[in-house]
Amino acid sequence: MTLVQLTAQKTTFAADCRFRAIRDKMLVTSLDGRFALLTQDEFRAFRSGAVPPESELYQRLSAANLVRAVFDVKHAAALISERKSRSRTSASSSTSSSTRRDATRRSASRSSSRSSRTSAS
Amino acid sequence: MTEERMTYLLDHKVQICTSIDGPQALHDKQRKLAGGSAHGVAAHWIARINHAYVERGLDPTLYHIEALLTTTRDTLAMPREVVDSYIALGCRALFLRPVDPFGFAARVGDRVEYPRDEYLTFYRSALDYMLALNRDGVEILERFAAIFLTKILTGTDPNYLDIRSPCGAGIGQVAYNYDGKIFTCDEGRILHEMGDDSFLIGDVETSKYRELMGHPTVRALTIASNLDGQPDCVNCAYQPYCGVCPVHSHRTQGSLFGRMRESALCAVFKGIQDYLFEKLAEGDLSTLRTFAKWTTVRERSHYLQAC
Numbered sequence: 001m002t003l004v005q006l007t008a009q010k011t012t013f014a015a016d017c018r019f020r021a022i023r024d025k026m027l028v029t030s031l032d033g034r035f036a037l038l039t040q041d042e043f044r045a046f047r048s049g050a051v052p053p054e055s056e057l058y059q060r061l062s063a064a065n066l067v068r069a070v071f072d073v074k075h076a077a078a079l080i081s082e083r084k085s086r087s088r089t090s091a092s093s094s095t096s097s098s099t100r101r102d103a104t105r106r107s108a109s110r111s112s113s114r115s116s117r118t119s120a121s
Numbered sequence: 122m123t124e125e126r127m128t129y130l131l132d133h134k135v136q137i138c139t140s141i142d143g144p145q146a147l148h149d150k151q152r153k154l155a156g157g158s159a160h161g162v163a164a165h166w167i168a169r170i171n172h173a174y175v176e177r178g179l180d181p182t183l184y185h186i187e188a189l190l191t192t193t194r195d196t197l198a199m200p201r202e203v204v205d206s207y208i209a210l211g212c213r214a215l216f217l218r219p220v221d222p223f224g225f226a227a228r229v230g231d232r233v234e235y236p237r238d239e240y241l242t243f244y245r246s247a248l249d250y251m252l253a254l255n256r257d258g259v260e261i262l263e264r265f266a267a268i269f270l271t272k273i274l275t276g277t278d279p280n281y282l283d284i285r286s287p288c289g290a291g292i293g294q295v296a297y298n299y300d301g302k303i304f305t306c307d308e309g310r311i312l313h314e315m316g317d318d319s320f321l322i323g324d325v326e327t328s329k330y331r332e333l334m335g336h337p338t339v340r341a342l343t344i345a346s347n348l349d350g351q352p353d354c355v356n357c358a359y360q361p362y363c364g365v366c367p368v369h370s371h372r373t374q375g376s377l378f379g380r381m382r383e384s385a386l387c388a389v390f391k392g393i394q395d396y397l398f399e400k401l402a403e404g405d406l407s408t409l410r411t412f413a414k415w416t417t418v419r420e421r422s423h424y425l426q427a428c
Contacts, residue, residue: 020358022398033276033361037402079276083361086280087287 010049032079034064141188143203193233200247216264241392255411267415272362284364288346291339301325308368345377353381
C-alpha cells in the first residue's frame with residue numbers, strides 16, 4: 001500500500017512517522033524509534049484519521065507516539081537522546097593491525113585483528 | 122599464536138576473536154595455510170584459549186572465543202552447516218557478515234561475490250535454523266539480529282559502530298596501522314593498503330588527539346553518515362535503527378554520501394530488518410523469547426581497563 005492508494009488522508013491525525021510493508025502488515029515507526037505493526041485496515045484508519053480515541057488501536061498508536069494530538073515531545077526527546085548517547089563519547093574503540101604480511105603482499109588480505117567493533121564489548 | 126603470546130594477551134586482558142568461515146573444508150578452501158589446515162589450527166587455539174579462561178576462573182558462558190564469518194558464494198548453500206560448525210567450536214554467537222568490497226574480497230570478488238538477495242535467502246535460512254535450535258535449548262545468536270533487535274526492542278544502542286547514526290568513523294573508533302598511520306576506521310585502513318589514502322588522518326608519532334578528532338575527513342564522515350541528512354534514509358521506516366558506512370559508499374559508489382537505493386549494504390540491512398519485523402509480526406512466543414534474550418547485554422567487565 002502506498003499513500004497514493006489512500007483516498008482520504010488526514011494530515012493532522014498522524015504524527016510524523018515512516019512506514020513500510022511487512023508482508024500483510026504495515027510497520028509504522030515513530031521519530032523516536034517506537035513502532036506499531038498494523039493491519040491494512042488499521043493503517044488505512046490511521047492515515048485517514050478515523051481512529052476513535054477510546055479504541056484499542058488509538059491506545060496502541062499513542063503508546064508508539066504516533067498520534068499528533070498526544071505526541072509526547074519530552075519523552076520522544078529523551079528516547080532519541082538515549083539512542084544517541086553513544087555518539088556523545090569520544091573514540092573508545094581501537095583496531096590495531098597485527099598482520100604480518102610484508103609490503104609486497106599488502107593488498108592481499110585483510111587485517112587479522114578485526115575487533116567486534118562495539119566499544120561496549 | 123603461541124603459548125607465550127596467548128599468556129601475554131590474557132594477562133593484559135585483551136579480548137580475542139578470530140575468523141571462521143564455516144565447516145573445515147570451506148574454511149580451508151578460503152583461508153589457505155601452507156602445510157596444514159587453517160581451520161584445524163584455529164579450532165585448536167579456540168579450545169586452548171577457552172580452557173585458559175576457565176583456568177583463570179572466568180565464567181565460560183561470558184568469556185570464550187568468538188569468531189567472525191565472511192559469507193562467500195560457497196557459503197550460501199550451507200546455512201545449517203555453518204551454524205553447526207560454530208556450535209561445535211563452542212561459539213555462542215555467529216556474525217553472518219556478507220562479503221565486503223575491501224582488501225582480499227575485492228581482489229577475488231569475481232569468485233566470491235553474489236547478488237544480495239541470495240545472501241538474504243541464506244540469512245533467513247540460517248536464522249530460521251538458529252531459532253529452532255534455541256527452541257531446543259541451544260544457545261546461539263546472530264550478531265546482526267542482536268544489534269538491530271537491541272535498537273528495535275530496547276530503545277538503546279549497542280554501539281556497533283558500522284550501524285550507527287552517525288557512524289563511528291573517527292568519533293567512535295580509530296584504526297592504527299602497523300606502520301603508525303592512523304585511520305578513521307579499519308575500512309579506511311584497508312583502503313590505504315589498496316592505495317587509497319582518503320581516510321588517513323594522522324600518525325602516532327606526530328598527531329595530537331584533538332587534531333585527529335577535528336580532522337576534516339572525520340567531520341565529512343560524520344555528516345555523510347548522519348541518517349537525518351541521507352535522502353533515502355530520512356524517510357525509511359528503519360531510520361531509527363540503521364546506519365550507513367561512508368567508506369563503503371566511497372569504495373562502491375565514488376561518493377561518501379552514496380545512493381542508498383543502489384547500495385548493497387542498504388539492501389542487506391533492509392533485508393535483515395524485514396526478516397526481524399516479519400518474525401515480530403508473527404508473534405511466535407518462542408521466537409519472541411529468543412529475541413529478548415539476544416538483546417540482553419551481559420557485561421564482560423574483565424576486559425575493562427583504566428587508561
